[in-house]
Amino acid sequence: MTRVTDDTRTLLRTCPLCEAVCGLEITLDADDHVIGVRGDREDPFSRGFICPKGASLGHLDEDPDLLTEPMIRDRATDTWRTASWEEAFDLIAERLPALVGAHGRQATALYLGNPNAHTIAGALYLPPLIRALSTRNLYSASTADQMPKQVASGLMFGDPLTVPVPDLDRTDYLLMLGANPLESNGSLCTAPDYPGRLKALRKRGGRFVVVDPRRTRTAKLADEHLFVRPGSDAYLLFGIVHTLFAEGLTAPGVEANGFDEVRTAATAFPPEVVAERTGVPAETIARIARELAAAPTAAVYARIGTCTAEFGTLTQWLVDVINVLTGNLDRPGGAMFATAAALGIVRTRPFRLGRWTSRVRELPEAMGEFPIATLADEIRTPGEGQVRALVTVAGNPVLSAPSGARLGAALAELEFMVSVDRYLNETTRHADVILPPPRTLQSPHYDFALLNFAVHNYARYSRPLQPMGDRPSEAEIVARLALAAAGQQLEPGRDPLESVDELIIAGTLHRAGLLDRRDDLRGADSTEQRIDMMLRLGPYGEWNPAAAEIPDDIAPGGLNLQVLLDNPHGIDLGPLRPRLPGVLRTASKQVELAPPELLADVARLRDRLADPAPGMVLIGRRQLRSNNSWMHNVATLVGGSNTCTLHIHPDDVARLGIDGRAVVKSAAGMLTVPVEPTDEIMPGVVSLPHGWGHTDSAQSVAREHAGVNANTLTDDSLVDAPSGNAVFNGVPVTLTPA
Secondary structure (H helix, E strand, O other): OOEEOOOEEEEEEEOOOOOOOOEEEEEEEOOOOEEEEEEOOOOOOOOOOOOHHHHOHHHHHOOOOOOOOOEEEEOOOOEEEEOOHHHHHHHHHHHHHHHHHHHOHHHEEEEEOHHHHHOHHHHHOHHHHHHHHOOOOEEEHHHHOOHHHHHHHHHHHOOOOOOOEEOOOOOOEEEEEOOOHHHHOOOOOEOOOHHHHHHHHHHOOOEEEEEOOEOOHHHHHOOEEEOOOOOOHHHHHHHHHHHHHHOOOOOOOOOEEOHHHHHHHHOOOOHHHHHHHHOOOHHHHHHHHHHHHHOOOOEEEEOHHHHOOOOHHHHHHHHHHHHHHOOOEOOOOOEEOOOOOOOOOOOOOOOOOOOOEOOOOOOEOEOOEOOHHHHHHHHHOOOOOOOOEEEEEOOOHHHHOOOHHHHHHHHOOOOEEEEEOOOOOOOHHHOOEEEOOOOHHHOOEOOOOHHHHEOOOEEOOEOOOOOOOOOOOHHHHHHHHHHHHOOOOOOOOOOHHHHHHHHHHHHHHHHOOOHHHHHHOOOOOHHHHHHHHHHHHOOOEOOOOOOOOOOOOOOOOOEOHHHHHHOOOOEEOOOOOOOOOOOOOOOOOOEEOOOHHHHHHHHHHHHHOOOOOOOOEEEOOOOOOOOOOOOOOOOOOOEOOEOOOEEEOHHHHHHHOOEOEEEEEOOOOEEEEEEEEOOOEOOOEEEOOOOOOOOOOOOHHHHHOOOOOHHHOOOOOOEOOOOOOEOOOOEEOEEEEO
């Protein structure tokens, strides 16, 4: 839909700023400037919901500090100059292949930031770049965020992308740990208007319980909030599992292996034993177990606060162990699997962990990645395979990775670095070449990744709202970067995407036995033709003989791109449906309740029970008007609650004699920070928001509100053992008056 007047036009697109995929109505003036953003009330999934980030999309998109031309750094003077696209790619094609020729493929590394999960370029065109670099040194924000959940899902269900989500709109009981969706808008659980969905749960008589070291905005909405000591979630969940077995409350509704092994593992963690470690009374732990078992339907959900802890993978595993034991996995109102519309990667073999290890610390790979916590080691440690060149795409690991200052120092030692990024920031300042993608509204949008975790099946496609001009699209930039990394030049007049897309289209249709249907694909370019193919072959597609039903008035022959273009508000594809055993990729074709890799880590958890609990510990914090490190340059979002302060309980302030500012020390570093006393955090715990510390940024607003980098205090030597995920929560610290 486009509404046009003499001076304005209103268009539709999906918000790309977080995982909620809200529909937006965006009004542009005659010069294509954004003059208004509001929620799309006709979107069947978000129904008009909008958050402050989405409302500020126009300000973000027209940030005067955004780069618009390639930048090249003169290392001798550490100064920047603009360059043409041809000069930038020629320099990359000269330097990267030469470096590989001198030192081998493992001398290069690639880091992918969080925004790649929100772009078509990230979904469709990063794989060719990964193949062009042909290095095992692949890193991403996943190991600073959700890798424990994906490893646990991979070991239990055979595919790390097969992640169950709570069926929010139908559940009777929701137990939430370490998540604050009223500020984050949800994570690995795509649910626009999370506040409205939680309020609806309570209104229909359901029960909502939050476990968190802070009384967050989400916790205030709950029926019950339980303070828990940071990093102890696995003990709490094991106490629930123990109670379910001990009191005969298990009633699994799916075929699964490993019940006896889980029962044996749980014997070491009765509520009476784990209560001291968690800070949650034993009778409360047992009561929660009984409530989960007795509820008509229930779901357990845990997110980043539990993933970014020392036992993150065990915690995520136990979440779904409980969902299985209470009979709530893959049933309406429980924890279910979304059915995304576009054909994704079809895994044919069960997930394997640790197929190779990192050079320096011998950390296992997960999903083809090494932990971001060891990137600095790989750069700074001499020897064969030392990383000498780095490519980053839409990421700022100097602020988002553990031991950020150490990583920043390592980046300064690289021989060559390329960044695809819109900003000159704390990470890209170390690059030799920066390739800036176009603005958000100049790019198409389809949520390939996030709709795999949606709480309701849905699809929506957005074409660009503004002209691109003569600059390349983000997809073209990544495709040309792949060519340059391989030492290849783009032939004059040739579209860098067409050859990539045609190869993939032909191969996919050949495997599907539909090569004769190639000319039926529709789209304004080869990218849209790929999307059209993925929709036609997907679970609702017109070329899928087993397609799920769609109302005939929407798509009588099944889904394709034209159907989405004809329905610009998006398409309701129905509530979540049971999908087991069809989605399982385990060798047994059953849920593996007791993967050996996780049972082995239980011994480490059991041994820690005897350790004394640490004193003061640090945790992170989500903020409603912030998203990682890249939204602090929007004046309308800075200020208010969006500030970088240390939350601390008033009792700790009085006990330590702190007034105004405090010196916070950890094993990794030291910061001086302003304190904000609040009884909304449990005693013995302090909290800093992540993504701040913009002292070296060229972003004018962010630099004026620099804050401090919390990852000065986190330690890259400590990771969750199975997944390699960084540990940001439960970091021991000491505080003294500034």
